[in-house]
């Protein structure tokens with residue numbers, strides 16, 4: 143809805159649709175009604191459009207997309223047109239965010255004023271669509287093609303100050319000012335002035351002559367940064383029309399582009415991702431607790447044990463969240479290096495204006511290096527971030543148990559190990575949990591929080607709340623080897639090596655993954671993170687080639703297929719990018735170059751094992767990499783380790799850089815169709831047999847396909863649980 147009032151001859155129309163003033167159908171109807179009323183009221187001389195509550199409208203109502211209501215008139219474009227055509231000056235008064243359709247209606251206004259801390263932008267591309275209410279045609283006319291291409295194809299949010307410097311915002315209202323009062327004064331002053339050039343559809347694009355070179359520049363950039371995504375490319379093509387065609391023709395091109403994108407599976411996947419991102423914070427442990435009833439503990443001081451790569455990143459996350467952060471590292475050299483890194487990073491953030499001087503000095507003061515466990519006696523929560531060894535972690539937990547106050551939560555940043563086993567050496571298993579950060583911890587958006595068997599509701603609520611304070615996509619999962627992410631990902635990695643054994647080379651596999659939309663292939667990622675990391679984890683589990691007793695078949699561990707190629711690579715000193723050689727070689731840059739030495743290693747291996755290499759198609763490569771991971775995803779859901787398919791998808795998008803336009807592995811399976819996915823898995827299972835149990839079709843996937851075909855992803859859990867809870871169910 144909207145509210146209407148007339149103050150001092152100025153009509154004020156305030157959108158009132160909490161929480162974000164989205165432009166839902168009922169809002170659009172009432173906006174147009176009040177605009178007409180203001181237009182026809184002779185006592186009104188000008189019109190102010192604003193948002194009630196938290197913000198100016200943040201765009202179309204995303205829940206309406208792909209539903210018939212989105213097509214019901216009036217459209218947002220009808221409102222934009224009415225504002226622009228108005229004979230009385232129209233002023234957008236922006237506080238909070240003016241995004242998407244919200245900014246488009248502001249662009250329809252003759253003037254825009256904004257609070258200094260407000261943000262503006264056209265982020266539709268992140269939903270796999272484009273600004274569909276004239277934004278692709280009006281924005282370049284104000285801020286120029288180059289800037290408009292940048293804003294629209296990447297979908298960033300920009301400060302009011304930047305908007306003002308580009309001519310988009312006519313006045314910035316300082317902090318503490320009342321935007322509504324300022325807008326009314328501004329509106330009064332605008333009465334009687336010519337509106338011709340204030341109607342953006344009347345003016346031309348300033349840098350139109352550079353259209354071809356700008357197009358080439360931005361196309362090159364988006365195809366690198368948003369590989370495989372359709373929306374950025376369509377956005378650029380449609381913006382190009384603003385420079386070459388009339389406004390009306392440009393609008394037609396926008397309409398066509400929007401239809402193409404709305405019909406694509408990518409926009410559905412990205413809209414799913416938008417809601418999934420918000421859904422994961424509404425966590426629940428069925429029958430125990432949930433986000434609504436559990437109360438988090440107040441955490442003022444955090445301890446971080448270990449100042450390696452992970453510990454440093456975690457400490458930065460804690461400092462950014464405003465916590466007093468004690469960092470424990472007993473090795474003096476490692477402590478000096480770690481603290482130097484953290485302080486250096488704080489300084490970089492300050493120089494990049496991500497934090498101001500005051501925040502920088504607060505963070506520096508809040509960082510407290512300690513060199514013995516007693517230094518952690520006052521913290522409310524500890525995150526242990528040492529090497530992945532159960533023996534070492536247990537020793538640390540025993541020490542923490544002794545020194546930390548009884549109310550403190552003890553968390554581990556383990557990426558694979560059993561949280562309950564760590565909890566068992568303490569007297570407070572209800573206060574133990576996992577907080578699995580992804581490297582680099584201060585950059586990656588994901589936090590995979592693990593609830594132990596005995597973790598209390600307060601402990602769970604506290605680690606979830608801390609993730610939120612760190613502004614991470616925080617997903618709650620159950621305890622098992624590798625939890626959700628690494629448990630599933632293990633099969634993706636294993637299959638990639640099996641593909642090498644059978645006939646592929648690293649670049650061939652990586653190229654398929656790049657085409658799918660990953661920014662880097664599996665072998666490039668292996669080189670970037672270091673081949674020594676996986677090796678040390680396999681060594682800890684007694685799996686590496688060198689640890690096997692004489693006579694152990696090279697390609698088996700117990701009764702399971704195993705590829706020792708990764709071990710051979712490590713043993714040759716090919717530790718990845720840092721050694722300038724890994725799966726690829728690197729000659730003075732980070733560009734991976736296929737290396738004949740690696741090829742020879744693979745060829746020799748095949749010869750030794752009498753493997754006749756065969757051509758492996760891109761389709762088979764993709765299925766072999768992704769489907770076992772999806773199959774395991776269904777096992778994870780069946781066991782309740784993940785509560786919902788979107789929890790898994792968010793873990794992969796934010797922890798493993800899974801391309802957003804596919805929605806994540808589970809949503810991708812749904813897009814392809816579960817029956818098709820199951821068919822491939824069943825065929826592979828027949829070929830591979832018991833030594834590759836990751837191809838054994840999941841019970842849940844099989845049941846869903848047999849009984850429902852390809853049910854809506856939102857219904858998977860409900861359908862399956864209903865059946866599973868029946869007394870005669872054999873699931």
Ligand SMILES: CCCCCCC[C@H](O)CC(=O)SCCNC(=O)CCNC(=O)[C@H](O)C(C)(C)COP(=O)([O-])OP(=O)([O-])OC[C@H]1O[C@@H](n2cnc3c(N)ncnc32)[C@H](O)[C@@H]1OP(=O)([O-])[O-]
Pocket residue numbers: 161162164200201202203204205212213218239241242243244246265266269272273274275277400417420421
């Ligand atoms: C036929 C087609 C016609 C085409 C016309 C095209 C028009 C136009 O070009 C298209 C658009 O505008 S596309 C839109 C372009 N605009 C965008 O993409 C902006 C999308 N929004 C955002 O990016 C963030 O919400 C903000 C940064 C605004 C605030 O962040 P924050 O403070 O962390 O808050 P938060 O936690 O994020 O949200 C709180 C609650 O509000 C909910 N909700 C929010 N926006 C919604 C919406 N537009 N809608 C519905 N709901 C929306 C959100 O789900 C959540 O609900 P929950 O039930 O409580 O979970």
